[in-house]
Amino acid sequence: MTRIKYSKYSVLRWLPKEHKYKKYRLPVGACIYSDNMDRVVSCASCGNKIKYGDSYTSRQIHTELGIGFAVCYECYKKEFKEAE
Numbered sequence: 852m853t854r855i856k857y858s859k860y861s862v863l864r865w866l867p868k869e870h871k872y873k874k875y876r877l878p879v880g881a882c883i884y885s886d887n888m889d890r891v892v893s894c895a896s897c898g899n900k901i902k903y904g905d906s907y908t909s910r911q912i913h914t915e916l917g918i919g920f921a922v923c924y925e926c927y928k929k930e931f932k933e934a935e
């Protein structure tokens with residue numbers, strides 16, 4: 852398995868209104884991937900605690916390689932709205 856290294860310095864957030872990326876500081880506990888669906892992680896956007904199995908892959912918050920972080924459903928929906 853390929854391990855993905857990331858740090859708070861290589862995380863980017865897409866700003867739909869400004870059409871550009873900005874470096875983004877993740878909430879503590881945010882994650883990209885877990886093989887434990889019951890693991891409690893933080894939504895990378897709002898920081899709320901969610902089960903990894905209930906999370907969605909962010910379209911706005913990702914590493915420089917484009918790998919999205921886990922976000923809650925509410926934030927995921929918001930991202931779609933903002934992209935319109």
Ligand SMILES: [Zn+2]
Nearest residue numbers: 894897923926
């Ligand atoms: Zn959220």
